[in-house]
Amino acid sequence: MIDAELDAALGYVRARPQIREVILTGGDPLVLSPERLARFVAALGAIPHLATVRVHSRVPIAEPSRVTPALVAALATEKAMYLAVHCNHARELAPAAVAACRMFLDAGIPVLAQTVLLRGVNDTADALAELMSALVAARIKPYYLHHCDMVAGASHFRTTVGEGRALMAELRRRVSGLALPTYVLDIPGGAGKVPVETGYGPDGEGRVEDASGRAHRYPPE
Numbered sequence: 001m002i003d004a005e006l007d008a009a010l011g012y013v014r015a016r017p018q019i020r021e022v023i024l025t026g027g028d029p030l031v032l033s034p035e036r037l038a039r040f041v042a043a044l045g046a047i048p049h050l051a052t053v054r055v056h057s058r059v060p061i062a063e064p065s066r067v068t069p070a071l072v073a074a075l076a077t078e079k080a081m082y083l084a085v086h087c088n089h090a091r092e093l094a095p096a097a098v099a100a101c102r103m104f105l106d107a108g109i110p111v112l113a114q115t116v117l118l119r120g121v122n123d124t125a126d127a128l129a130e131l132m133s134a135l136v137a138a139r140i141k142p143y144y145l146h147h148c149d150m151v152a153g154a155s156h157f158r159t160t161v162g163e164g165r166a167l168m169a170e171l172r173r174r175v176s177g178l179a180l181p182t183y184v185l186d187i188p189g190g191a192g193k194v195p196v197e198t199g200y201g202p203d204g205e206g207r208v209e210d211a212s213g214r215a216h217r218y219p220p221e
Contacts, residue, residue, distance in 0.1 A: 010043050013050065021052040030059035030071065038074035045077040052080045056114070061087050064100035072107050084112040084143060089122050090130040098138045105139050112143035115181065117164050118157045119148075125170040132171065132179040141178070147185035147196060150219065161185065161196055161218070168197060187216050 013019050022044060029037060044053055055075060059066050060083075075081050083104050087093065101111050113135045115122065122128055132142045145168070148158040159167075168183045183196045187210055194208050208218045 006040060010040075010047075013044070014047055017049040019050065021054065022050060023054045023056060025054075025056040028057050028059055029055050030057040030066065034068070034070040034074040037071070038076075041075055041077050041081075045079055050079060052082070053077060054082045054084055056084045056086070058086045060085050060100040060104070060111075061092050061097045064094075064096040067100035067103055069103070072103050072109075075104070075109060076107075082110050082112060084114055085140065086115075087113050087131070087135065087140075088115050088118060089127065090134045093131075093134050093138060101138060101140055111140045113140045113181075114144045114146060115142070116146045116148055116157075117159055117167070117183075119159050120157070123159050123163065123167065125167055125174060128167060128171050129174040129179075132175050132181065136176075136179045142181040144193075145181040145183045147183070149186055150188055165196060185218065187218065 013022060024040075032040075041053065044050060075083070083101075085101060087097075104111055115128075115131065117123060122131060128145075135142050145164075147161060147164055148154055150158070164183055168180075172180060184193045185196055185208070186193055187208060192210055194210060196208075208216050210216060
């Protein structure tokens, strides 16, 4: 985003006291210079009604060499700051990636992990259990397991919701509650994320209810 767009975003948040949490996400905020990121975080920190800031990034996992003390310091704020990293397989948790995440953890920034369920990549109980256990061992809390979005070019990666639910049931038998993510899907059309296990039909394919109580067919017909 250019500075004018960032200023407009800050103005939007300032004008709406009902906003309690802001997520900085994709592109990737951690590719910004530490100076620019620090200025934006400081501006968010000056908004009285804002309580929580979340930064979503692939940088600590995919390009850990970019994580420097200056980049970590750029996230310093009086607000509750969280970092959510995107990690899809235990092999991504190389020593350099774990060390990069530890820099944020040691600075007092909790680190969460989001994973996309991908056919042929991590769609087995063994792969998911290994990943979630490795995350917890690295002091990273598994947060969301995303059902693969219905986007063009990704159909070969997409499991059925029923398959995802079965994997979650098996994962629950293998790991502790601390290592269990919440299995969610994005309802097409901007209706938001919903937990699959609490908002889905018993056959694993059917109706899903959004946060406003509206029912949607998933997958769309």
